[in-house]
Amino acid sequence: MKKIQLFGYNEELHDKITCKKGDFKKQINNIKKKQKKTIDIKFNKLNFYCIDKIITFALRLKKEKIIIKQPFSVKPLNNILNNWNKQINKYKQKLRKNNISITTNNELIELLDNLQKKSNEQDENDLLRLLGIISETIFIGPNQLLLDINNRCNTECVYCWIHSPHIKKKTYSMDQYKKPKEISFEIFKRIIDDATKIGVEDIVMVGDGEPTIHSQFNKLIKYINKKGLSTMLFSNGLTFNEKKIKAIVDNNVGTLQISISAATPKTYIKLHPSTKKQEFMNLKKNIKKLAKYKHKKKNKRLRIVIVNVINNLNYHELVKMTNFAWKVGANEVGFQLIDLRDYSMYLKLSKEQITRVKKDFKKIRLLTKIYYLLSFGKFFVGHHLDRQLENINFNTGDWSENVYTKRGCFIGWWFAYYRLNDIFTFCCSIKEVEKLKHLRFKDIWFSDNYNKFRIAGKYLKENKDLEFKDGRKLFESKCNNCDNTGHLNKIQRLIKEFELEKFVFNKFEETK
Numbered sequence: 001m002k003k004i005q006l007f008g009y010n011e012e013l014h015d016k017i018t019c020k021k022g023d024f025k026k027q028i029n030n031i032k033k034k035q036k037k038t039i040d041i042k043f044n045k046l047n048f049y050c051i052d053k054i055i056t057f058a059l060r061l062k063k064e065k066i067i068i069k070q071p072f073s074v075k076p077l078n079n080i081l082n083n084w085n086k087q088i089n090k091y092k093q094k095l096r097k098n099n100i101s102i103t104t105n106n107e108l109i110e111l112l113d114n115l116q117k118k119s120n121e122q123d124e125n126d127l128l129r130l131l132g133i134i135s136e137t138i139f140i141g142p143n144q145l146l147l148d149i150n151n152r153c154n155t156e157c158v159y160c161w162i163h164s165p166h167i168k169k170k171t172y173s174m175d176q177y178k179k180p181k182e183i184s185f186e187i188f189k190r191i192i193d194d195a196t197k198i199g200v201e202d203i204v205m206v207g208d209g210e211p212t213i214h215s216q217f218n219k220l221i222k223y224i225n226k227k228g229l230s231t232m233l234f235s236n237g238l239t240f241n242e243k244k245i246k247a248i249v250d251n252n253v254g255t256l257q258i259s260i261s262a263a264t265p266k267t268y269i270k271l272h273p274s275t276k277k278q279e280f281m282n283l284k285k286n287i288k289k290l291a292k293y294k295h296k297k298k299n300k301r302l303r304i305v306i307v308n309v310i311n312n313l314n315y316h317e318l319v320k321m322t323n324f325a326w327k328v329g330a331n332e333v334g335f336q337l338i339d340l341r342d343y344s345m346y347l348k349l350s351k352e353q354i355t356r357v358k359k360d361f362k363k364i365r366l367l368t369k370i371y372y373l374l375s376f377g378k379f380f381v382g383h384h385l386d387r388q389l390e391n392i393n394f395n396t397g398d399w400s401e402n403v404y405t406k407r408g409c410f411i412g413w414w415f416a417y418y419r420l421n422d423i424f425t426f427c428c429s430i431k432e433v434e435k436l437k438h439l440r441f442k443d444i445w446f447s448d449n450y451n452k453f454r455i456a457g458k459y460l461k462e463n464k465d466l467e468f469k470d471g472r473k474l475f476e477s478k479c480n481n482c483d484n485t486g487h488l489n490k491i492q493r494l495i496k497e498f499e500l501e502k503f504v505f506n507k508f509e510e511t512k
């Protein structure tokens with residue numbers, strides 16, 4: 001055998017693909033000792049995107065100083081296979097005289113063919129993210145960028161991770177909450193500008209407080225709108241006066257998630273003990289006003305969602321919550337199971353209560369079908385609870401036990417989260433990837449460091465103990481009730497829809 005087989009331009013990539021530690025060094029030595037003369041570059045789904053670097057490296061092994069500067073462009077996806085073939089044929093001819101051959105494996109051809117056929121303008125970004133998962137690299141920004149814009153809140157939900165009146169000893173990095181803090185417009189603008197450039201679709205304003213009380217709230221949502229991105233806003237709705245309603249509707253907010261978690265004043269007060277008796281009715285009136293104004297302005301973009309965190313004080317009100325959402329003019333009713341912490345254990349649902357929730361949820365599906373028809377297709381029920389109930393552990397209340405260690409966690413391709421203490425965290429359970437400081441968001445997102453965590457998440461079972469900058473581990477007990485379940489389910493659905501299941505994990509290539 002006079003050929004060496006080259007899979008990468010460095011040890012890490014080559015040995016990863018061959019699954020043979022030390023193979024890269026061995027092959028390079030063979031060339032250097034002139035024991036093997038021909039280089040066969042083998043392209044597959046894990047290395048095709050760095051064609052420029054691999055060919056340049058092979059040429060250097062042949063003592064040629066040519067640098068290939070043009071990386072393979074995966075865009076547009078609807079021509080990806082044609083473009084690949086075109087480039088490969090061009091290089092094949094040029095490299096023959098250098099004793100370098102090129103082969104593309106069948107799996108890569110099949111993958112590119114599949115993408116070329118299935119891609120469409122609307123799904124292009126998501127498909128690029130899926131291709132990133134498959135190829136273990138990053139081609140585009142996250143679908144969602146979550147921003148903590150302030151940490152103050154105007155109420156205290158008893159179940160809240162941050163502001164519950166029952167929290168005595170704050171659980172993590174709580175110092176910052178002693179001082180009210182909000183994002184400056186300058187940092188906000190810097191992040192949003194990058195987000196626009198790298199293909200982020202949604203900016204989510206939520207986090208550790210009530211976003212509508214940020215001192216420059218209008219300016220922030222106006223800026224997102226100006227940049228052509230969509231805003232998803234989480235709010236408790238308590239600030240909804242005429243001015244706020246106008247700001248939300250007129251600045252084209254895409255989704256407004258209003259956390260209420262009750263269908264009656266009595267339950268509302270139990271869950272928000274600091275609110276006054278009249279508050280619930282005011283809230284109801286104001287959401288109605290908001291829906292009316294949206295209607296008046298013929299705003300078809302805004303989706304009003306009523307969010308309910310289900311616990312043992314409100315589990316019996318699911319049907320009423322659905323009726324509440326319908327009556328106030330919302331477009332969706334959403335439910336999510338309470339994420340329990342030590343201070344909120346008293347809110348844990350019993351087995352019987354979970355059984356009742358499951359039963360009521362079936363009723364709600366029927367009820368929302370009626371509302372869907374009555375509203376000519378404008379009223380829905382969110383899928384989140386459904387998915388949580390699928391995997392629920394009756395004893396612990398956990399909904400994603402063993403789920404992501406089995407199927408892998410792909411959140412690193414879909415979601416980014418900037419917090420007020422200047423860090424980007426890997427997921428909703430705080431794990432520091434990088435501080436923003438003097439860096440740009442786009443540089444952090446496309447960095448090797450970020451990619452290391454992404455790939456580790458894909459193989460979560462094998463990398464449970466990988467540590468982030470703040471010492472937090474990749475897998476923690478929180479992964480058993482993962483707050484990013486919504487995204488992760490969506491990714492699974494898309495992988496299935498685009499028939500990409502067989503490409504996601506690796507059947508490593510045999511090398512001789």
Ligand SMILES: C[S@@+](CC[C@H](N)C(=O)[O-])C[C@H]1O[C@@H](n2cnc3c(N)ncnc32)[C@H](O)[C@@H]1O
Nearest residue numbers: 159160161207209210234235236259309338339
């Ligand atoms: C922390 S709040 C902040 C944003 C805003 N103030 C609000 O009320 O929506 C963000 C979201 O987290 C949800 N949430 C808070 N604590 C929760 C818990 N223990 N379990 C599940 N969801 C929770 C809230 O209902 C809300 O939808």
